[in-house]
Amino acid sequence: MTDEKEFIQELLNPKTQNTAFQKLLSDYQKPLYSHIRNIVLNHDDADDVLQNTFVKVFQYLKNFKGESKLFSWMYRIATNEALTFLNQKAKLSGVTSEALQNKTIDNLKADVYFDGDEIQIKLQKAIVTLPEKQRLVFKMKYFEELKYEEIAEILGTSVGALKASYHHAVKKIEIYVTSN
């Protein structure tokens, strides 16, 4: 924790800022990319959202009070950015966020940056049928393999509630894949 405080000080100090921010980028660009890509599903959109996320992280660093870990704070920004992006894109297309995600999944077969099989596509289709919270919890637990404690800190919920959400999500996905 002391190391993190020192690192935050380095990020805020104009003399050490650039080097520290480069370290932050190299440490977090891949996990945050995966997190965002899991939400927006498409590489180009994930690229836009990831850049915006890091720009916002840089802008708001001075307001970071250290009440949560830097890791969860950045994941929170990335999640909000990705969800806002999806909602705005859906609004522009005049459809719901779920309809937009279904359309993206339908196009996955033709996507050069996707090499999954039929089961993986079906899994994605099953995930879209879930309520937003369960959808997020399932992706963060199953694909990103984050710990419940970490997800709890990112989403601001209790571990117990997250376990229940994940359990419900798995059941619904199993029913969907079995019947489709």
Place this chain on the structure above:
Amino acid sequence: MKAFKLENEPKRTTGFKTPEHYFDDFSARVLQQVNDKQEVKVIPIYKRKRVLSLFAAAVMVIGLMIPIVNNYTNTSKDLDEDTLETYLSYQSNLNQYDLIKELDTKDIDKLNKGVALEQETLEDILASNPNIENLISE
């Protein structure tokens, strides 16, 4: 149909890929964006608020000064009655006839209304005034 059980299935990945060398220049692109945003001069909202409040204060001060300035200009240009009387009394060139000549019918009507004397008061004035003959002749 066999029921699908996630825990019995091999672990699935998302199947998402990234373009080759995508992360090689990602840091540089973000740093470029950050620097571009820093170069744009941003006026913090608190500074704008300060300017606005200073402007409002200045407007208020000017507003409050208007009656004082008005009053000052009025006193300097308009003569009050005392000054006028003093001026006229020391002005030897003007006599009673000159003043009467300046009066028109409207002014005389006003004077008549202004001097609304009771009959008794008038009699008293005439009785007590020793120069009554002069007054009548004028």
